[in-house]
Amino acid sequence: MTSPIIITGVGKRIGYALAKHFLAQGQRVIGTYRSHYASIDELKSLGAILYQGDFYDDAQVQSLIDELTKLPQIRAIIHNASDWLADSSPYAPNEVLQRMMQVHVSVPYQLNLALEAQLRAGANGEIGASDVIHITDYVMEKGSQKHIAYAASKAALHNMTLSFAAKLAPEVKVNSIAPAMILFNAGDNTEYQQKTLAKALLPKEAGNREIIDLVEYLLNSRYVTGRSHNVDGGRHLK
Numbered sequence: 190m191t192s193p194i195i196i197t198g199v200g201k202r203i204g205y206a207l208a209k210h211f212l213a214q215g216q217r218v219i220g221t222y223r224s225h226y227a228s229i230d231e232l233k234s235l236g237a238i239l240y241q242g243d244f245y246d247d248a249q250v251q252s253l254i255d256e257l258t259k260l261p262q263i264r265a266i267i268h269n270a271s272d273w274l275a276d277s278s279p280y281a282p283n284e285v286l287q288r289m290m291q292v293h294v295s296v297p298y299q300l301n302l303a304l305e306a307q308l309r310a311g312a313n314g315e316i317g318a319s320d321v322i323h324i325t326d327y328v329m330e331k332g333s334q335k336h337i338a339y340a341a342s343k344a345a346l347h348n349m350t351l352s353f354a355a356k357l358a359p360e361v362k363v364n365s366i367a368p369a370m371i372l373f374n375a376g377d378n379t380e381y382q383q384k385t386l387a388k389a390l391l392p393k394e395a396g397n398r399e400i401i402d403l404v405e406y407l408l409n410s411r412y413v414t415g416r417s418h419n420v421d422g423g424r425h426l427k
Contacts, residue, residue: 191215191216191217191264192217192262192263192264192311192319193216193217193218193219193238193260193263193264194211194216194217194218194219194263194264194265194266194267195219195220195221195257195263195265195266195267195300195304196208196211196218196219196220196221196266196267196269197220197221197244197266197267197268197269197270197296197300198220198221198222198223198269198270198271199218199220199221199222199228199229199232199237199239199269200222200223200224200225200226200228200229201226201228202371202372202397203269203324203368203371203372203397203400204220204267204269204270205228205232206397206400206401207267207269207397207400207401207404208220208232208237209231209232209235210401212232212235212236212237213235216264217236217238218232218236218237218238219237219238219239219240219257220232220237220238220239220240221239221240221241221242221244221253221270222239222240222241222242223241223242223243223244223270225241240253240256244270244291244292244296245288245291245292250296250299253300254299254300254303254304257300257303257304257307258303258304258307260304260307261307261310262307262308262310262311262319263304263307263308263310263311263319264311264313264319264320264408265311265319265320265321265322265408266300266301266304266308266320266321266322267322267324267404268296268297268300268321268322268323268324268346269324270292270296271292271293271324272288272289272292272293272339273336273339274288274289274336274338274339275335275336275339276335276336276337276338277335282338285338286338286341286342288338289338289339289341289342290338290341290342290345292342293339293342293343293345293346294342294345294346294349297323297346297349298349301321301349301353301357305357305361308321308357308360308361309357309360309361312360312361316408316409316410316411317359317411318359318360318361318362318411318414319360319361319362320361320362320363320364320407320408321353321357321361321362321363321364322363322364322365322366322404322407323346323347323349323350323363323364323365323366324365324366324368324400325343325344325346325347325350325365325366325367325417326339326340326343326367326368326369327367327368327369327419327420327421327424327425328340328343329343329344329346329347329367329417330344330367330425331424331425343367346365347365347367347417350363350364350365350415350416350417351415354414354415355415358414362407362410362413362414363414363415364407364413364414364415364416364417364418365416365417365418366400366403366404366407366417366418366420367417367418367419367420367421368395368399368400368419368420368421369388369389369419369420369421369422369424370385370386370388370389370394370395371394371395371396371397371399371400371420372394372395372396372397373385373394382394388422388424388427389421389422389423389424389427390422390423390424390426390427391422391423392422393422395420395422399420400420403418403420
């Protein structure tokens with residue numbers, strides 16, 4: 190039996206697309222989700238093993254860790270679960286920062302440490318390593334005037350990429366992917382879409398395929414670790 194790929198936040202968008210992609214390949218997928226969508230039922234019907242849980246609840250995080258540590262080996266962990274709280278949200282500033290750090294930093298940190306033995310055991314024989322992939326954000330380098338706590342937490346997640354790459358080598362490769370706008374939401378109007386697309390040198394909706402292809406590249410690489418891979422259409426040059 191193949192070692193599973195763990196993907197956090199599979200309910201929608203990138204996490205959902207990655208889960209469907211790997212399931213279609215016959216890969217074992219273990220996913221987490223916070224809210225129930227029709228996509229969850231679909232993924233279950235395709236064979237995914239899914240755990241519902243709130244990453245803001247320490248007890249639920251520990252329960253997930255207790256279940257995952259029962260696995261003998263793991264092929265990869267893709268830390269995709271995310272939240273996007275603005276600094277102007279109804280929460281007090283200290284709680285905004287705490288929540289962003291909890292879901293984007295604390296949970297990946299705990300999972301990487303708790304599952305170190307399983308990741309080392311799951312090293313792909315041909316490639317010689319297993320993988321951890323952190324989904325960060327291009328704002329980790331640029332910052333954000335309205336989502337300061339969010340941007341700071343994603344920068345911290347990237348920094349953990351460096352630390353875990355050194356700690357887990359050579360059996361585990363650790364990289365991050367820093368996307369900008371990948372996929373519009375159904376309610377995004379034309380004006381918003383045009384304004385967003387104009388921020389990039391490549392003014393187009395990238396789509397989930399860009400991330401899927403990059404994840405596949407990282408999983409199949411024999412010589413890439415400790416790096417951040419930007420998928421932002423050249424926004425940094427505008």
